[in-house]
Amino acid sequence: MxxxxxxHPRSSRTSSSATLNGVTWVMLGLxxxxxxxxxLNAQPSAQFLPDPxxxxxxxxxxxxxxxxxxxGPGIVFQQSRIAAGPDGExxxxxxxxxxxxxxxxRDGDFLERFGRPxxxxxxxxxxxxxxxxxxxxxxxxDYGATCTRLDRSRRVESVRRLPFRxxxxxxxxxxxxxxxxxxxxxxxxxxxxxxFDCAGGQVLASFGGSPGQVVTRRDHFALxxxxxxxxxxxxxxxxxxxxxxxxWSTDGSLLGAYxxxxxxxxxxxxxxxxxxxxxxxxxxxxxxxxxxxxxVWILAHVxxxxxxxxRPDRILEGxxxxxxDMTYHKLYDSVVELWRVTGSSAEVLASDRIPLRxxxxxxxxxLYIYEEDQGxxxxxxIVRPYLQSGG
Numbered sequence: 571m572x573x574x575x576x577x578h579p580r581s582s583r584t585s586s587s588a589t590l591n592g593v594t595w596v597m598l599g600l601x602x603x604x605x606x607x608x609x610l611n612a613q614p615s616a617q618f619l620p621d622p623x624x625x626x627x628x629x630x631x632x633x634x635x636x637x638x639x640x641x642g643p644g645i646v647f648q649q650s651r652i653a654a655g656p657d658g659e660x661x662x663x664x665x666x667x668x669x670x671x672x673x674x675x676r677d678g679d680f681l682e683r684f685g686r687p688x689x690x691x692x693x694x695x696x697x698x699x700x701x702x703x704x705x706x707x708x709x710x711x712d713y714g715a716t717c718t719r720l721d722r723s724r725r726v727e728s729v730r731r732l733p734f735r736x737x738x739x740x741x742x743x744x745x746x747x748x749x750x751x752x753x754x755x756x757x758x759x760x761x762x763x764x765x766f767d768c769a770g771g772q773v774l775a776s777f778g779g780s781p782g783q784v785v786t787r788r789d790h791f792a793l794x795x796x797x798x799x800x801x802x803x804x805x806x807x808x809x810x811x812x813x814x815x816x817x818w819s820t821d822g823s824l825l826g827a828y829x830x831x832x833x834x835x836x837x838x839x840x841x842x843x844x845x846x847x848x849x850x851x852x853x854x855x856x857x858x859x860x861x862x863x864x865x866v867w868i869l870a871h872v873x874x875x876x877x878x879x880x881r882p883d884r885i886l887e888g889x890x891x892x893x894x895d896m897t898y899h900k901l902y903d904s905v906v907e908l909w910r911v912t913g914s915s916a917e918v919l920a921s922d923r924i925p926l927r928x929x930x931x932x933x934x935x936x937l938y939i940y941e942e943d944q945g946x947x948x949x950x951x952i953v954r955p956y957l958q959s960g961g
Contacts, residue, residue, distance in 0.1 A: 635678035638949030644680030654933035663697035730771035777822035
């Protein structure tokens with residue numbers, strides 16, 4: 571879908587925008603920028619080779635589905651994770667309703683729900699990450715530190731205990747998963763990436779940092795990664811606190827690393843105190859997605875261009891003040907970039923900033939965004955950005 575272009579006052583850069591369902595999306599002027607590979611334990615630096623600007627209309631967005639009903643079993647909640655299955659279905663979990671998995675079809679219609687809160691077979695403590703394929707589901711419960719395998723009929727085949735609580739996970743084999751997680755054991759501290767065998771219940775490898783590195787619970791976010799499988803033997807890992815993308819093999823070999831140096835993403839080590847409503851939140855890489863042929867999508871959260879201190883607008887039980895979900899989301903913009911990585915080099919094909927807080931990827935190259943209808947009922951917008959012909 572091509573959107574009409576108009577000036578957007580929130581950006582001082584060359585931009586275009588479009589309105590979709592009452593929401594204005596900013597589309598910044600695009601450029602193609604080259605990056606150079608770097609060695610992991612050195613200080614990576616980007617060397618930019620600007621190309622002629624790409625037309626702002628070269629990136630378009632398709633709305634694929636909306637998930638969420640006003641009542642009934644298809645009601646959705648905030649703080650959700652969504653994953654797309656091989657048959658086009660969507661699996662949604664939420665911290666507001668721990669342990670429950672809702673399933674929607676490709677059109678956004680509710681199909682079924684399964685799971686329940688708890689710590690037994692088929693039970694989950696938090697909102698498990700669902701990793702589907704054509705034969706089985708793997709559910710990684712970061713709060714409960716378990717990996718559960720379900721067959722296509724949702725029957726539990728196995729439950730394995732994880733030695734740590736991962737922040738993100740990706741499937742790299744029938745029963746093997748890649749976990750990004752802080753590890754506190756003597757032999758793994760300082761190593762943020764792990765290959766775990768859900769069949770045997772053991773860690774096959776840990777790597778991605780400096781073994782024995784002193785890590786505290788305050789600065790471990792600087793080691794955190796978001797991950798995505800590239801193929802059966804390699805994967806992508808993006809640092810949350812730096813615009814740094816790493817290409818790894820599942821045996822722990824670093825194949826390449828590429829970094830961006832941009833004024834809207836200042837690297838950081840410690841998360842600041844206070845909430846995003848009292849001071850501008852630090853930029854953070856939120857997702858990475860491999861779509862084949864060397865193409866990689868990257869999602870970053872940055873402070874909104876019109877960020878300003880915001881008073882809490884919701885009172886919780888006990889009188890505690892909080893932000894409503896939409897107020898919180900409006901404190902952020904999302905930057906969505908498409909990279910092409912070929913061998914030892916990479917280039918940025920597109921970079922767009924939108925005034926919405928996209929949550930993450932549901933499938934290769936497909937994002938989900940929290941929104942509320944006119945009545946304030948939560949739902950999720952499933953969208954696909956793509957490079958138009960000639961972009």
